[in-house]
Amino acid sequence: MILENIKEVQQNIQKACEKAGRNPEEVTLIAVSKTKPYTMIEEALKSGVLDYGENKVQEMCEKFEILPKDIRWHMIGHLQRNKVKYLVGKASLIHSVDSIRLAEQIEKEYAKADEIANILIEVNMAEEESKFGITANETEELIREISQFPHIRIQGLMTIAPYTDNPETNRGYFKNMKKLSVDISSKNIDNVSMSVLSMGMTGDYQVAIEEGATMVRVGTGIFGERNYNI
Numbered sequence: 001m002i003l004e005n006i007k008e009v010q011q012n013i014q015k016a017c018e019k020a021g022r023n024p025e026e027v028t029l030i031a032v033s034k035t036k037p038y039t040m041i042e043e044a045l046k047s048g049v050l051d052y053g054e055n056k057v058q059e060m061c062e063k064f065e066i067l068p069k070d071i072r073w074h075m076i077g078h079l080q081r082n083k084v085k086y087l088v089g090k091a092s093l094i095h096s097v098d099s100i101r102l103a104e105q106i107e108k109e110y111a112k113a114d115e116i117a118n119i120l121i122e123v124n125m126a127e128e129e130s131k132f133g134i135t136a137n138e139t140e141e142l143i144r145e146i147s148q149f150p151h152i153r154i155q156g157l158m159t160i161a162p163y164t165d166n167p168e169t170n171r172g173y174f175k176n177m178k179k180l181s182v183d184i185s186s187k188n189i190d191n192v193s194m195s196v197l198s199m200g201m202t203g204d205y206q207v208a209i210e211e212g213a214t215m216v217r218v219g220t221g222i223f224g225e226r227n228y229n230i
């Protein structure tokens with residue numbers, strides 16, 4: 001089932017790229033494995049997918065210990081400062097940086113280990129009150145501040161669009177994310193890349209790709225519904 005799902009998602013990615021005149025190699029599929037047992041990741045690995053997304057530090061670390069070391073782990077959930085130290089040497093990309101205080105903590109922990117943290121800035125494009133992330137207007141300033149940190153490389157932007165049954169309602173947010181990314185890129189800020197645009201989930205990844213996503217985070221569409229009661 002998992003392998004069939006991955007195949008279907010990959011075909012949808014391919015189609016969305018064709019529709020948008022993009023090269024599918026520009027788009028990385030992140031299989032969001034949060035709440036799912038590591039045995040399901042072992043199954044998914046047979047497809048060749050090596051990027052996995054988790055939203056809890058402890059769960060990511062447990063899976064990191066058990067599973068093959070060539071997996072690239074993506075921290076996609078809200079990150080508490082006291083958990084940052086556990087990510088050093090394990091997270092390939094932290095998608096959810098949305099404050100200078102969190103960035104300071106990342107700088108401190110990665111400096112101690114003499115490592116570089118790759119991060120994305122989380123933007124709450126729809127300005128939903130329930131969501132983390134900064135507003136589009138605050139983004140350039142935060143990026144300029146974080147760009148001063150020697151142990152952090154900003155690689156791009158991430159957004160979580162509103163939950164919707166109709167992906168078209170999110171197209172405008174994805175368009176605005178792409179615009180913001182191009183705008184910040186044009187400022188040529190030292191130490192800052194805008195090569196990654198992490199947007200699109202099970203309900204809307206095709207639309208996100210049409211609007212420029214370079215990473216899509218798909219959970220339910222690969223591993224099935226999550227049960228938070230177990």
Ligand SMILES: *Cc1c(COP(=O)(O)O)cnc(C)c1O
Pocket residue numbers: 032034055076077160201202203217218219220221
């Ligand atoms: C859970 C989660 C996803 C995956 O959501 P699905 O709708 O199951 O694809 C993607 N991104 C983030 C940040 C998440 O927390």
